[in-house]
Amino acid sequence: MLNISKQHIQEFELFELGGRLDVAHANELDALVSDSLADGCRNFLFDFNSLDYISSYGIRIFVKLMRAEAVVSIVVTSDSVYEIFEMGALIEPLNIKRDLIESIKIFTQSNKT
Amino acid sequence: MAQKYFINLRIILLTNNYFFRMGNPHTNKYQFKLSHDVKDIDQIEHAIEDIRKLWDVSDKSLFQLNLVLEELISNTMFYGFDGNKNGIIEVDLSFDGQHIHVSIHDDALPFDPTAAVDDSTETELDERKIGGLGIMLTQRISEDMQYEYHENKNKLRFKINTQPNVEHK
Numbered sequence: 001m002l003n004i005s006k007q008h009i010q011e012f013e014l015f016e017l018g019g020r021l022d023v024a025h026a027n028e029l030d031a032l033v034s035d036s037l038a039d040g041c042r043n044f045l046f047d048f049n050s051l052d053y054i055s056s057y058g059i060r061i062f063v064k065l066m067r068a069e070a071v072v073s074i075v076v077t078s079d080s081v082y083e084i085f086e087m088g089a090l091i092e093p094l095n096i097k098r099d100l101i102e103s104i105k106i107f108t109q110s111n112k113t
Numbered sequence: 114m115a116q117k118y119f120i121n122l123r124i125i126l127l128t129n130n131y132f133f134r135m136g137n138p139h140t141n142k143y144q145f146k147l148s149h150d151v152k153d154i155d156q157i158e159h160a161i162e163d164i165r166k167l168w169d170v171s172d173k174s175l176f177q178l179n180l181v182l183e184e185l186i187s188n189t190m191f192y193g194f195d196g197n198k199n200g201i202i203e204v205d206l207s208f209d210g211q212h213i214h215v216s217i218h219d220d221a222l223p224f225d226p227t228a229a230v231d232d233s234t235e236t237e238l239d240e241r242k243i244g245g246l247g248i249m250l251t252q253r254i255s256e257d258m259q260y261e262y263h264e265n266k267n268k269l270r271f272k273i274n275t276q277p278n279v280e281h282k
Contacts, residue, residue: 023187024154053176055183056247080176086245087253 002028003050006036011107012043012071018050021058030061037068045105046074046105047100054081062094073103141168141208149200149221151190157182160204168208174275177212177254181273184247185217185226189267193221212272215255223262226251226269235254 002025003018013036021029033044044065048054065072073095076082085096097103135144145160147153161179170178188203194200200267205216226248252258256270 020158022158023151023183053179054179056250057187059246065264080173083173084180084250 001025004029004032005092006032009045011043012104014045014047016047016049018052020053021036021051022053022055023057026055026057026061029058030064033061033065037065037070042069043071044073045103045107046072047103048074048076048078048081050076051076051081054084059088059090061084063090066093071107073097073106074105075100143167143206145204146205147186147190147202149190149194149202151187154183154187154190155253156185161205165207168197170208170213170275176275177273178215181215181251181254181271182217184251185269188226188247189219189221189224193219193224193267195222204230208275211276212256212274214272215269215270217269218266220265224267225262227258227260 001019002021005016007014015029015032017029019025036044046062062072062074074085074097076096076098077083082091082096082098085091085094090096095103095105095106143160143164145156149157157179159184161175164178165175182204186204189202190200200219200221202217202219202221205218237240254273255271256274258269260270261268
């Protein structure tokens with residue numbers, strides 16, 4: 001099961017995820033993210049605080065956003081999930097952070113530039 | 114202990130075919146079968162939850178086992194059967210106290226996951242890298258991956274080290 005909570009904060013769209021972002025559920029997040037992109041949103045913050053599992057099917061959604069020239073940041077607290085992004089050399093390109101404050105800074109900095 | 118064994122001996126009826134998941138805590142072996150249908154992919158999650166109860170393996174190792182099985186089996190389901198409506202994927206797992214030994218047999222089209230993919234650590238997100246991301250993660254997590262195509266079957270074997278910082282005796 002994948003739990004998704006979506007809300008608009010001033011500088012970004014916040015997605016809080018819980019459960020499993022796998023081949024069976026990635027399309028649920030993909031649909032919501034695609035809607036936000038179509039609505040003109042360009043800043044996406046994903047909070048993985050309650051996410052237990054991710055596979056490449058989930059990771060592709062974030063890469064797709066970057067290719068659409070959106071700004072992405074992801075808060076990852078689970079060591080196992082963080083290690084998967086490390087293996088894929090995706091920590092830097094996807095702005096993977098260990099806490100929410102660091103992730104939010106990505107958007108406040110991008111607004112200043 | 115006997116009760117624990119029988120709880121994990123399950124017969125599952127799926128789409129008019131019988132598939133099974135079977136675990137035995139005495140031998141540290143676990144087997145399950147899936148059809149070619151992607152709807153069967155949740156069998157992997159059920160297997161991981163069974164193993165969590167049977168074997169003394171960390172959450173991190175179970176995460177890695179789950180990921181490797183999902184990447185390999187979903188790839189076979191999506192691309193391997195090409196109209197064959199009776200495809201079968203058989204998974205055999207065993208645990209020796211340090212390594213989880215994995216064996217996957219299927220009657221899909223030949224596919225060798227040990228073949229080289231873009232393994233660079235560059236930060237560019239090019240198409241080739243993302244397309245092969247699942248297989249690349251699989252290669253990085255697994256050890257001693259061996260593939261052969263024999264008697265019209267893909268046969269893949271590898272192991273996952275559950276204690277990478279401990280020297281095996």
